[in-house]
Amino acid sequence: MALLELNEVQASYGSIRALHGVSLKVEEGSIVALLGANGAGKTTTLRAISGMVRASGEIRFAGHDIAGRQPEDVARLGIAHVPSGRGTMTQLTVWENLQMGAYIRRDRDRIKADYERTMRYFPWIRSRKDQVAATLSGGEQQMLAIARALMLNPKLLLLDEPSLGLAPIVIRDIFEIVKAINRDDGTTILVVEQNANLALRAAERAYVLEVGRVTLSGSSAELAGNESIRKSYLGD
Amino acid sequence: MYLVTLTDFLQQVVSGIASGGVYASLALALVLIYRAMDVANFAQGEMAMFSTFISYTLITSFNLPFYVVFPVTIAIAFAGGVVIERIMIRPFEGKSVITLVVVTLALFYLTNGMAGLIFGYILKSFPSPFSSAPISFGGIFVTVQDVGVLGVCLVILGLVYVFFRFTKVGLAMRAAALYPESSRLVGVRVSWMLALGWGLASAVGATAGMMIAPITFLDPYFMQPILLFAFAAAVLGGIESPLGAVIGGLTVGVLLALVGSYLPAGQNLRLPFALVIIVAVLLFRPAGFLGQATVRRV
Numbered sequence: 234m235a236l237l238e239l240n241e242v243q244a245s246y247g248s249i250r251a252l253h254g255v256s257l258k259v260e261e262g263s264i265v266a267l268l269g270a271n272g273a274g275k276t277t278t279l280r281a282i283s284g285m286v287r288a289s290g291e292i293r294f295a296g297h298d299i300a301g302r303q304p305e306d307v308a309r310l311g312i313a314h315v316p317s318g319r320g321t322m323t324q325l326t327v328w329e330n331l332q333m334g335a336y337i338r339r340d341r342d343r344i345k346a347d348y349e350r351t352m353r354y355f356p357w358i359r360s361r362k363d364q365v366a367a368t369l370s371g372g373e374q375q376m377l378a379i380a381r382a383l384m385l386n387p388k389l390l391l392l393d394e395p396s397l398g399l400a401p402i403v404i405r406d407i408f409e410i411v412k413a414i415n416r417d418d419g420t421t422i423l424v425v426e427q428n429a430n431l432a433l434r435a436a437e438r439a440y441v442l443e444v445g446r447v448t449l450s451g452s453s454a455e456l457a458g459n460e461s462i463r464k465s466y467l468g469d
Numbered sequence: 470m471y472l473v474t475l476t477d478f479l480q481q482v483v484s485g486i487a488s489g490g491v492y493a494s495l496a497l498a499l500v501l502i503y504r505a506m507d508v509a510n511f512a513q514g515e516m517a518m519f520s521t522f523i524s525y526t527l528i529t530s531f532n533l534p535f536y537v538v539f540p541v542t543i544a545i546a547f548a549g550g551v552v553i554e555r556i557m558i559r560p561f562e563g564k565s566v567i568t569l570v571v572v573t574l575a576l577f578y579l580t581n582g583m584a585g586l587i588f589g590y591i592l593k594s595f596p597s598p599f600s601s602a603p604i605s606f607g608g609i610f611v612t613v614q615d616v617g618v619l620g621v622c623l624v625i626l627g628l629v630y631v632f633f634r635f636t637k638v639g640l641a642m643r644a645a646a647l648y649p650e651s652s653r654l655v656g657v658r659v660s661w662m663l664a665l666g667w668g669l670a671s672a673v674g675a676t677a678g679m680m681i682a683p684i685t686f687l688d689p690y691f692m693q694p695i696l697l698f699a700f701a702a703a704v705l706g707g708i709e710s711p712l713g714a715v716i717g718g719l720t721v722g723v724l725l726a727l728v729g730s731y732l733p734a735g736q737n738l739r740l741p742f743a744l745v746i747i748v749a750v751l752l753f754r755p756a757g758f759l760g761q762a763t764v765r766r767v
Contacts, residue, residue, distance in 0.1 A: 283654060285650070285653070285654070303653075304653040304654055304656075305653055305656050305657065305658050305659075308653075308654060308655060308656035309656055313654075313655075314654045316650065316651065316654065320648065320650065320651035320654065321651075322644055322647065322648045322651055324647055325640075325643070325644060325647075329640055329644075332637070332640060333640065333641070333644050333651075333652070333655050333657070334655055336637070336641055336655050336656050336657055337655070337656035381655070385655065385656075
């Protein structure tokens with residue numbers, strides 16, 4: 234069953250329409266990639282899901298229609314969104330960033346358990362909890378952003394360009410961790426990427442957006458073999 | 470020609486520190502709102518004035534003792550701040566700074582006019598919770614009042630610090646003020662955090678009002694000079710820094726006490742001097758004492 238399903242979702246910034254009817258499905262327990270050029274509507278699609286931009290159409294998540302809901306309420310349903318540029322709370326400490334991730338939760342024991350679970354992926358955080366987040370490197374801030382999202386114990390993790398501005402070796406580490414989170418915890422992940430190569434290797438399925446519409450979709454293997462994808466996004 | 474003795478000087482410093490506690494409290498209220506909205510709340514002093522009138526009414530009309538009136542007034546001020554935010558500020562959330570400034574100016578005149586209408590314009594003497602008996606610290610005489618005022622202000626400021634530093638809601642309020650988008654994504658109701666901030670600022674301002682009223686007397690205008698002193702304190706400390714507001718408040722308190730007692734016609738020079746502080750800081754060090762330090766606090 235699909236955990237997340239978008240049906241003809243439209244969204245605008247003022248009078249400029251960014252999404253012209255996006256439909257896609259994310260199966261429970263899978264990693265799905267959203268590919269496309271700059272300005273294709275990838276980020277807007279994630280923002281429509283988490284309620285940061287007003288959307289019409291249908292967005293079904295775990296049985297609820299969440300289109301048009303406020304982000305505060307969407308988070309409470311179990312969707313964690315790591316925004317583009319990481320959304321690091323730079324003046325707060327690493328530990329405070331993590332606490333904010335668990336803000337809506339009341340189950341102290343489970344939060345503790347989720348903290349331990351999160352530290353399995355990011356062991357370096359433990360010794361640097363009291364550091365101000367601004368002093369972390371870009372890669373560390375991206376990892377902290379993912380760790381913060383995991384503290385929500387999300388059913389669905391939305392990742393917006395986790396590779397943005399990072400060195401190739403750091404990007405590889407981060408994608409390994411993303412895959413591990415999906416494999417070990419069964420967390421469903423929808424990841425936006427410009428780096429199609431990387432995304433197709435991590436994801437089972439992918440959708441390609443062009444000017445606010447889905448123009449191609451399929452399994453990662455299919456898309457990786459697709460001639461036009463190879464030309465436009467894989468740099469062949 | 471008079472002689473400035475060290476004892477006299479120290480006495481002025483000590484009494485300056487006491488009023489400085491009051492300025493620090495109101496400055497902190499300004500900083501709390503500024504951090505959340507990037508707007509100086511020009512009505513902060515008038516809100517404190519109105520709260521002080523409420524406490525005056527509780528004392529004189531209901532014959533309640535001060536130790537009851539104080540927390541009750543703070544609770545009323547808190548609720549009032551939240552309600553004002555919901556009714557007057559919320560419709561303008563996300564609007565330009567200049568819009569919000571105009572709204573706080575409207576609130577300034579509204580509060581002032583309502584206080585005049587309800588409580589009248591006749592100067593009232595506000596019963597002090599502390600005696601004005603002098604106590605001696607190694608030759609320097611300070612009044613119980615000075616020590617009490619400073620003590621109450623420092624306790625309130627300490628509580629605010631503990632709240633922001635060690636509670637979950639306090640952390641969420643800090644996050645919501647600095648990172649509204651990231652905060653919404655983790656489920657913080659940012660708009661309500663702003664209302665809480667208004668409540669808290671109003672409560673801290675009420676403390677300032679109740680502490681200074683016995684010294685200045687009470688009428689609908691009594692907080693206006695104090696607001697200017699608080700602005701000077703907040704700007705001096707760095708308008709975004711709560712700790713800066715406290716340091717700035719105490720500094721301004723001491724400076725004004727010295728200006729008031731050592732310059733000819735000094736009492737009349739206190740307001741212009743506060744303006745000089747504001748202009749000088751904005752010209753030569755716009756970030757104040759701690760303004761920059763908060764931006765990259767390491």
